[in-house]
Amino acid sequence: MIIDMQQLLTRYPSGRVALGGVNLSVSQGEFLFLIGESGAGKSTLLAMLYGALAPASGSLQVFGIDMNAAPARKISALRRRCGIIFQDHRLLFRRTVFENIALPLRVQGYPEDRMVARVGKVLEFVGLEDAIWSYPDTLSGGEQQRVAIARAMAPQPQLILADEPTGNLDRETADQVLHYLIQLQQHGSTVIIATHDLQLLEQYPARVVELHAGVVVNDSADEASHGH
Numbered sequence: 001m002i003i004d005m006q007q008l009l010t011r012y013p014s015g016r017v018a019l020g021g022v023n024l025s026v027s028q029g030e031f032l033f034l035i036g037e038s039g040a041g042k043s044t045l046l047a048m049l050y051g052a053l054a055p056a057s058g059s060l061q062v063f064g065i066d067m068n069a070a071p072a073r074k075i076s077a078l079r080r081r082c083g084i085i086f087q088d089h090r091l092l093f094r095r096t097v098f099e100n101i102a103l104p105l106r107v108q109g110y111p112e113d114r115m116v117a118r119v120g121k122v123l124e125f126v127g128l129e130d131a132i133w134s135y136p137d138t139l140s141g142g143e144q145q146r147v148a149i150a151r152a153m154a155p156q157p158q159l160i161l162a163d164e165p166t167g168n169l170d171r172e173t174a175d176q177v178l179h180y181l182i183q184l185q186q187h188g189s190t191v192i193i194a195t196h197d198l199q200l201l202e203q204y205p206a207r208v209v210e211l212h213a214g215v216v217v218n219d220s221a222d223e224a225s226h227g228h
């Protein structure tokens, strides 16, 4: 089990309860859509998985790390095993595409003499090898999101967390972005996509977990095991 969440409850400093007792187990290599209305707790749940927010109560293990007790050094190590993709991609606009993708690799100590080759390879995966020396603002929104995918996958993370990755994209580009995320799963990553784009779900028969007001109200994995 790569993620094991039991009765997880969390609050924001404001006191607002964002997750109110969530149970969720995810195995290595799974592909999971996390759905639910705006404010349901999807982004909060993802933030818990990469240690940006601590549990108030309940237990959470990610890669076997107990998130209730993990020191900062362990949280940093955990983050290096996650590729995180946001709706607004968060690329650095004053850096080239190459620099954007090289940054997380350098954090990992990736050898500088192989950097151009590695960055070129992940850009080739998303069909943007020609953009390596471009600045992000010369690219379209869809291309920028593909660079963000290349950046997230470059360190070969075990876990890909995508928060509304297609939120700003047209239908065709959104489906293309999903296609890349599916391929990452096929290469062995566990992929979790938080989305309110229900059309995405029709493109790929994956596990669907639905949150409502901070609790899981539906998990297709349960239905499957209970034969409904």
Ligand SMILES: Nc1ncnc2c1ncn2[C@@H]1O[C@H](COP(=O)(O)OP(=O)(O)O)[C@@H](O)[C@H]1O
Pocket (backbone or CB within 6 Å): 012, 013, 014, 016, 017, 018, 036, 037, 038, 039, 040, 041, 042, 043, 044, 045
């Ligand atoms: N930084 C924050 N401070 C206080 N409350 C927050 C913060 N971020 C989210 N919330 C609240 O937590 C709940 C869950 O939000 P969120 O996880 O962002 O939902 P979703 O991603 O499904 O739209 C909402 O009620 C939201 O208002």
Ligand SMILES: [Mg+2]
Pocket (backbone or CB within 6 Å): 042, 043, 044, 163
């Ligand atoms: Mg959100």
